[in-house]
Amino acid sequence: MKAVQKTPLEQLREKKQSIKRETDAQAHKINNDLSYLHENAGRLIIASAASALLPGKAKRSPSSQQVSMPNIATDGDGNALGGSGLFSIAFKMAQPFLLTWGIKGAKKLIGSLFFKKKNR
Secondary structure: OOOOOOOHHHHHHHHHHHHHHHHHHHHHHHHHHHHHHHHOHHHHHHHHHHHHHOOOOOOOOOOOOOOOOOOOOEOOOOOEOOOOOHHHHHHHHHHHHHHHHHHHHHHHHHHHHHOOOOOO
């Protein structure tokens, strides 16, 4: 029995469908990545800032895909500072305030650089 050859129109339709499936898969992957970034933006920013400020403290395994926040409230041996972890609790509570304070300071600095006050 002979194999039925497809017409050029049928070949184009199949190619179009395969490209559509590939683009849908890529769009789904990009949407998942963007939703992860949206949900974890704060943690990612703080983790990257902490790793930039304390490069020796960040311990990441290359196989893990999740970004973990380095534990700043520990000494070199991994023991919690402050005995019962009081420092780590206080630091976790202060993080939103520190972040807000830093953002306000950056806005004020950028505003003063670009917009001069008019003297009357």
